[in-house]
Amino acid sequence: MILWILQRLSGVGLVVLLGIHFLLLHYLRPGQAPTSAEVFDRLQVFPLVIIDGALLAFALVHGLQGLYTIITDFDLSPRNRRFVAAICTFGGIGLFTWGIRILTAFFRLAA
Secondary structure (H helix, E strand, O other): OHHHHHHHHHHHHHHHHHHHHHHHHHHOOOOOOOOHHHHHHHOOOHHHHHHHHHHHHHHHHHHHHHHHHHHHOOOOOHHHHHHHHHHHHHHHHHHHHHHHHHHHHHHHHHO
16 A cells, blocks of 8 residues: 555656756746756755756656556566666665766766
């Protein structure tokens, strides 16, 4: 039951954060693609980095939970379910850590 709720909450979080992301990146300057300098400047603003980090977290939770659900629909043994859960959990933590390191690298470059 908790996984079902987590899937729905992460989906709602994705919709909200994607709306903010699209508004900031695509609708405030319609018809103009952001340059790399503009992206660099945007990643100097801490609240925008928080939004991007939260978007990364919600996307990983939602995607890996969906992957876990699909894989475990194949009637796995409890041991294999735990193995799949561990792979998804530790893989998600690794990907989140990697993504946050990339996002925060822009602060070190600017300093």
